[in-house]
Amino acid sequence: MHNPQLNAHGELQHLLSLDGLPREILTAILDTAEPFTEVAEREIKKLPILRGKSIFNLFFENSTRTRTTFEIAAKRLSADVINLNVATSSTNKGETLLDTVDNLCAMQADMFVVRHASSGAPYLIAEHLHNTRRHDIHVINAGDGRHAHPTQGLLDMYTIRHYKQDFTGLVVAIVGDVLHSRVARSQIAALTTLGVPEVRVIGPKTLMPTDLDKLGVRVFHDMREGLRDVDVVMMLRLQNERMSGPLLPSGQEFFKVWGLTPEKLAVARPDAIVMHPGPMNRGVEIDSAVADGTQAVILPQVTFGIAVRMAVMSMLGSN
Amino acid sequence: MKIHIANGRLIDPAHDIDQQRDLFVANGKIVGIGSAPDGFSATRHIDATGKIICPGLVDLAARLREPGFEYLATLESEMEAAMAGGVTSLAIPPDTDPPLDEPGLVEMLCYRAKKLNRAHVYPVGALTERLEGKRLSEMAELVDAGCVAFSQANTPIVDTQVLFCALQYAATFGYRVWLQPIAPRFGHEGVAHDGEVATRLGLPGIPTAAETIALFTYIELARLTGAKLHITRLSSAEGLALVRAAKAEGLDITCDVSINHLHLSDMDIGYFNAHCRLNPPLRSQRDRDALQAALATGDIDALCSNHSPIDDDAKQVPFSEAEPGATGIELLLPLALKWGRSHKLSLLETLRRVTINPARIIGSKAGQLSLGARADICVFDAEGETTVTRERLRSQGKNTPFLGHNLPGKVCYTVVEGKVMYAEP
Numbered sequence: 097m098h099n100p101q102l103n104a105h106g107e108l109q110h111l112l113s114l115d116g117l118p119r120e121i122l123t124a125i126l127d128t129a130e131p132f133t134e135v136a137e138r139e140i141k142k143l144p145i146l147r148g149k150s151i152f153n154l155f156f157e158n159s160t161r162t163r164t165t166f167e168i169a170a171k172r173l174s175a176d177v178i179n180l181n182v183a184t185s186s187t188n189k190g191e192t193l194l195d196t197v198d199n200l201c202a203m204q205a206d207m208f209v210v211r212h213a214s215s216g217a218p219y220l221i222a223e224h225l226h227n228t229r230r231h232d233i234h235v236i237n238a239g240d241g242r243h244a245h246p247t248q249g250l251l252d253m254y255t256i257r258h259y260k261q262d263f264t265g266l267v268v269a270i271v272g273d274v275l276h277s278r279v280a281r282s283q284i285a286a287l288t289t290l291g292v293p294e295v296r297v298i299g300p301k302t303l304m305p306t307d308l309d310k311l312g313v314r315v316f317h318d319m320r321e322g323l324r325d326v327d328v329v330m331m332l333r334l335q336n337e338r339m340s341g342p343l344l345p346s347g348q349e350f351f352k353v354w355g356l357t358p359e360k361l362a363v364a365r366p367d368a369i370v371m372h373p374g375p376m377n378r379g380v381e382i383d384s385a386v387a388d389g390t391q392a393v394i395l396p397q398v399t400f401g402i403a404v405r406m407a408v409m410s411m412l413g414s415n
Numbered sequence: 416m417k418i419h420i421a422n423g424r425l426i427d428p429a430h431d432i433d434q435q436r437d438l439f440v441a442n443g444k445i446v447g448i449g450s451a452p453d454g455f456s457a458t459r460h461i462d463a464t465g466k467i468i469c470p471g472l473v474d475l476a477a478r479l480r481e482p483g484f485e486y487l488a489t490l491e492s493e494m495e496a497a498m499a500g501g502v503t504s505l506a507i508p509p510d511t512d513p514p515l516d517e518p519g520l521v522e523m524l525c526y527r528a529k530k531l532n533r534a535h536v537y538p539v540g541a542l543t544e545r546l547e548g549k550r551l552s553e554m555a556e557l558v559d560a561g562c563v564a565f566s567q568a569n570t571p572i573v574d575t576q577v578l579f580c581a582l583q584y585a586a587t588f589g590y591r592v593w594l595q596p597i598a599p600r601f602g603h604e605g606v607a608h609d610g611e612v613a614t615r616l617g618l619p620g621i622p623t624a625a626e627t628i629a630l631f632t633y634i635e636l637a638r639l640t641g642a643k644l645h646i647t648r649l650s651s652a653e654g655l656a657l658v659r660a661a662k663a664e665g666l667d668i669t670c671d672v673s674i675n676h677l678h679l680s681d682m683d684i685g686y687f688n689a690h691c692r693l694n695p696p697l698r699s700q701r702d703r704d705a706l707q708a709a710l711a712t713g714d715i716d717a718l719c720s721n722h723s724p725i726d727d728d729a730k731q732v733p734f735s736e737a738e739p740g741a742t743g744i745e746l747l748l749p750l751a752l753k754w755g756r757s758h759k760l761s762l763l764e765t766l767r768r769v770t771i772n773p774a775r776i777i778g779s780k781a782g783q784l785s786l787g788a789r790a791d792i793c794v795f796d797a798e799g800e801t802t803v804t805r806e807r808l809r810s811q812g813k814n815t816p817f818l819g820h821n822l823p824g825k826v827c828y829t830v831v832e833g834k835v836m837y838a839e840p
Contacts, residue, residue: 100686115615194731214733215617216687223686224731241735243617281617305614306622 169405215241249282272332423463428767429783471503471791483512494533501793510568652705724812742812749822799825
């Protein structure tokens with residue numbers, strides 16, 4: 097089956113998912129991001145790479161943080177950024193997704209950064225661009241339903257590589273609501289592609305999707321068992337609306353069993369790092385003592401996120 | 416019109432006939448098989464050399480979208496599609512708008528269909544008023560109006576007490592109740608088979624148990640009430656096992672599978688292909704293989720198109736927002752042939768699943784070529800090919816997972832009540 101993310105030369109045409117991308121491309125993005133981390137430390141934080149290009153942040157679902165980091169990344173590459181918060185502007189439901197895209201194409205868009213509540217929405221846009229022969233327009237998935245959040249997955253890989261150098265000897269645990277998490281899916285795809293020999297997921301059965309083991313991970317339900325001797329702990333956010341209902345009895349009980357406390361973290365390797373995609377629910381998935389502790393690399397993740405997004409945008413802009 | 420269909424290989428599964436025989440038609444009926452009746456003088460000759468002559472196909476589920484959804488399709492467009500597909504008898508599910516819960520509506524539908532003079536329609540009435548699962552429909556009146564069975568289409572009854580009573584009431588008259596096995600409150604927010612593919616794609620899942628839980632209930636209620644059941648659109652190996660056991664136990668129960676579920680699996684969703692958004696969902700390859708084998712052994716009685724024309728606007732949206740369903744009436748014969756070939760079945764056995772078997776489920780005399788029977792005939796070239804393209808599909812709905820496929824078999828002529836209603840262009 098044709099991979100809609102790659103062009104005829106096997107180069108990245110769109111960034112839609114990390115599942116199905118070859119290791120070379122993942123590594124190339126991480127390598128490209130390296131020098132961009134320095135740009136942030138300069139007095140003038142701008143490069144002319146995307147000068148004159150128009151990037152549309154097309155957010156069908158509310159987000160401040162991700163949209164802002166994409167905006168900063170694009171601006172550091174000198175692109176013109178247009179933010180469209182379609183979640184609020186299309187409440188009248190008049191326009192279809194593809195009509196919106198067509199309209200923005202008519203405004204000479206060069207790149208779309210798309211967030212949508214439905215899994216696969218960025219694929220629909222990419223397919224539409226392909227079918228209408230607009231091969232010079234690129235799509236970056238900024239989160240679609242439960243499916244993928246590839247730039248988050250990449251910035252997590254960048255962070256792991258920064259602290260651990262090599263992927264091939266690591267044990268990594270992903271903790272929490274995997275069922276609803278696009279972040280977890282992108283992390284799993286990237287970790288398995290980059291050669292991490294053991295990827296674990298930990299959480300209650302109600303928050304584990306069916307056949308998760310077929311994605312190449314080991315499933316644990318007990319925190320201490322799952323965290324034993326891991327090098328990296330990746331916490332997931334638990335959405336407020338899922339804290340009490342048919343999936344979980346309460347946030348308190350979740351914290352008691354699966355919240356990351358210093359005691360539970362103690363069974364991991366002493367040099368284990370703790371990550372979180374943000375925004376954190378302190379006292380639900382993570383204890384403040386861990387979030388603010390020496391093993392946490394949560395703020396560096398955010399900084400690296402800008403460099404990684406710059407890398408993705410610059411690579412797409414040149415392909 | 417008097418027609419002489421000559422030099423063809425006549426296959427009539429109802430009578431286990433597979434021989435070179437000519438067919439003679441007059442006054443809308445079959446008047447001669449093998450030899451012409453005395454004094455027969457044809458006004459039209461059809462040369463069927465190298466072709467198959469078989470009963471017009473019988474489809475257990477064809478949504479013609481009238482009344483209520485004429486923007487999706489009309490009787491005119493879908494009848495043309497049926498003719499091009501060699502399908503001459505159609506059972507119509509009740510999920511129109513309003514649903515087929517009122518004798519006047521059913522009479523109107525039958526009247527409109529009769530006026531068009533294409534395929535014969537067999538409406539399946541709503542089991543409950545407005546398909547709401549609360550009050551019984553007027554079943555006896557609906558049968559007088561032309562209904563052949565009762566169903567809830569894709570809307571399962573939530574209240575088991577109501578379902579029990581509906582089956583009891585239907586059993587009072589011996590009406591067959593067609594039920595799609597869907598648990599009303601389990602996996603109802605799902606859009607794809609709950610398995611590796613849905614997990615990978617982040618699509619909410621519909622567990623196989625949504626089918627089996629419903630079947631456990633239906634079969635137990637059939638035991639209690641003595642109702643005759645027809646299970647529509649089986650999708651899983653586990654569901655199939657339950658139906659097989661119920662049949663073995665001696666319950667009066669039949670079942671069908673759709674062309675999509677017979678040939679496809681959740682792997683075909685690929686990168687969110689909305690054509691594969693179907694109800695029930697496409698399940699695993701293991702399920703598909705089990706369905707294929709069960710149709711061959713006869714555990715599954717019939718193959719149907721589950722024809723559901725849908726417009727592009729409802730499919731050119733993200734997968735989970737897409738309207739479930741696919742157009743299919745023109746693909747029933749080619750996909751039956753494709754299945755039959757891959758299982759090395761004779762044409763006679765292949766065609767049985769789309770002619771006499773579904774006709775018996777409807778309780779109709781259609782689907783056979785007896786002397787004196789209504790002359791509904793399909794002549795096709797088994798060696799020909801049907802290429803599925805938007806341009807060639809006559810249905811107003813152009814959405815099918817098989818777009819771009821080359822499928823075996825090509826319909827050459829469709830005869831309804833002795834009139835040639837389709838001849839290959």
